[in-house]
Amino acid sequence: MFSPAANEGKWNERGSDPAGQVSDPELMQQLRAHEQLLASIVDNITEAVYRTGPDHSLIFANRSYLRLSGYDSLEELRRTPRERLYADPRDRARLLHLLATQGEFRNEEIEYINRYGNRWWGLCNSVAIRDPETGAVLYHVGSVKDISGRKQAQAELLKLNATLEERVTARTAELKESEEKFRALFEGSSTAVMLHDEHQYLEVNSATVRLLGYRTREELLGLHPGVTSPSFQPNGETSQAAASRHIQECLANGSARFDWVARTASGRDIPVEVNLTRVEWRGKRIIQAIVNDLSERKKAEAELLRALAREKELSSLKSSFVSMVSHEFRTPLGIIMSSAEILQDYLEQLPPEERRSHLQSIHKNTRRMAELMEEILVLSRLDAGKMDFRPEPLDVRVFFVRLVDELLSATNHACPIRSDLPANAGEVQADEKLLRHIFTNLVSNAVKYSEPGKPVLVRVQRENGTLNCEVQDNGIGIPEHDRQMLFTAFQRGTNVGERQGSGLGLVIVKRCLELHGGKIAVESEVGKGTTMSVRLPVNGTKGGTT
Numbered sequence: 219m220f221s222p223a224a225n226e227g228k229w230n231e232r233g234s235d236p237a238g239q240v241s242d243p244e245l246m247q248q249l250r251a252h253e254q255l256l257a258s259i260v261d262n263i264t265e266a267v268y269r270t271g272p273d274h275s276l277i278f279a280n281r282s283y284l285r286l287s288g289y290d291s292l293e294e295l296r297r298t299p300r301e302r303l304y305a306d307p308r309d310r311a312r313l314l315h316l317l318a319t320q321g322e323f324r325n326e327e328i329e330y331i332n333r334y335g336n337r338w339w340g341l342c343n344s345v346a347i348r349d350p351e352t353g354a355v356l357y358h359v360g361s362v363k364d365i366s367g368r369k370q371a372q373a374e375l376l377k378l379n380a381t382l383e384e385r386v387t388a389r390t391a392e393l394k395e396s397e398e399k400f401r402a403l404f405e406g407s408s409t410a411v412m413l414h415d416e417h418q419y420l421e422v423n424s425a426t427v428r429l430l431g432y433r434t435r436e437e438l439l440g441l442h443p444g445v446t447s448p449s450f451q452p453n454g455e456t457s458q459a460a461a462s463r464h465i466q467e468c469l470a471n472g473s474a475r476f477d478w479v480a481r482t483a484s485g486r487d488i489p490v491e492v493n494l495t496r497v498e499w500r501g502k503r504i505i506q507a508i509v510n511d512l513s514e515r516k517k518a519e520a521e522l523l524r525a526l527a528r529e530k531e532l533s534s535l536k537s538s539f540v541s542m543v544s545h546e547f548r549t550p551l552g553i554i555m556s557s558a559e560i561l562q563d564y565l566e567q568l569p570p571e572e573r574r575s576h577l578q579s580i581h582k583n584t585r586r587m588a589e590l591m592e593e594i595l596v597l598s599r600l601d602a603g604k605m606d607f608r609p610e611p612l613d614v615r616v617f618f619v620r621l622v623d624e625l626l627s628a629t630n631h632a633c634p635i636r637s638d639l640p641a642n643a644g645e646v647q648a649d650e651k652l653l654r655h656i657f658t659n660l661v662s663n664a665v666k667y668s669e670p671g672k673p674v675l676v677r678v679q680r681e682n683g684t685l686n687c688e689v690q691d692n693g694i695g696i697p698e699h700d701r702q703m704l705f706t707a708f709q710r711g712t713n714v715g716e717r718q719g720s721g722l723g724l725v726i727v728k729r730c731l732e733l734h735g736g737k738i739a740v741e742s743e744v745g746k747g748t749t750m751s752v753r754l755p756v757n758g759t760k761g762g763t764t
Contacts, residue, residue, distance in 0.1 A: 286334030
């Protein structure tokens, strides 16, 4: 921070006092903004950055430093002896010695251990900042880059190379036998390994042939690595150009590592991880490529993304549920309470007809709340997997006659419900409980979204082991843009107006149809009505899905 000294009376032309402190308010504001920007950059970069005092006590650590160390705050880290952060405490003593004698250390590879005992490797740099006049150390600044992945790859490669050298040295001094040993290891690897130069594959192992879906290794030899890839990589670069670029990088630097999309002989694209290493083979500088199939990892990542999307969807459903319950329960509760208070306060003064009207209102709204709770409980049981498919003998005609009578009563005969039932419908194997949920919701919806007096038709036909059922109304219809969300919880048509509804009925229909192995199709035209066509297997086994 910069601040002017209050006891100084003269300021130079740049807006500073003789001691160098900034006095110009605008300049001070700019400096503060630059300080804040610098602090934000330091705290958000992926590289760990820290600062220590002359005595090496920790003054500052950015987020990456805390994350790598496993601590939640700078205070916690300060209370921990620094030696505990090193896998080998002697490394700390060596680094302190370099700071003391040389004033800095650079590109030191150190193995650390975090708060939870997990080991990781860091590439470390630090420098002592001194007072320009006295030369005394003011503080030390340093950075640590996580190179655990690189060290692991190097260790694995060193281990492989050490094993090869040990076997070659121990068993043969002849080039032929050396190549035989290499071939055994090369062929025995379950990981795809390729040897190539700038132009073509020189050798591939059996795992490579399997990975890329070729029949023989000879089909691959002589091909450029870009050929066994799609025309373009995900970043938009052509595979030929990208492969050549990575090859040149490896030849220049000794190694290269990158994600890639390979293409099999059958044309299937697979994500892979490629590790290139510059090697000597038969007196020539070439490239060894180790290729790992990432399909399973990518699949797991996709599953995670789907789970996150599902979590987001559930959160949205929860919000919609709370909103729906709040709205759908508040209105009938208010009516029930109002009618009950009127009956309580004015029972003796009210004529019998008005008493009956209030009692009917209480009964109607209580039944509405009970129906809503039943819908929620049914959907909950379906989601929890607590509702099973249990087929039993069922008389089709008796079932639909009884259902129509019940729904006429439940809807106060708002619309005539006509049924077209075959005389020889007979008995089927079906789950009556699931059928009741399906057709109660479909017929109730047909009545709800029709004008009073408009007929609703229930038509049933039996065809071998299948029931083909239609529920047809002459109601308001479903707008085309609403149909894609028709079976989504809490979604209702944009043209329902003031008609009551929870948006759960068709969701229950869909889930029950899935359990029963049925299918449903919807035909609708706004202002002319809707036909719901249901096809159900009734031979005791599931026959399809919605």
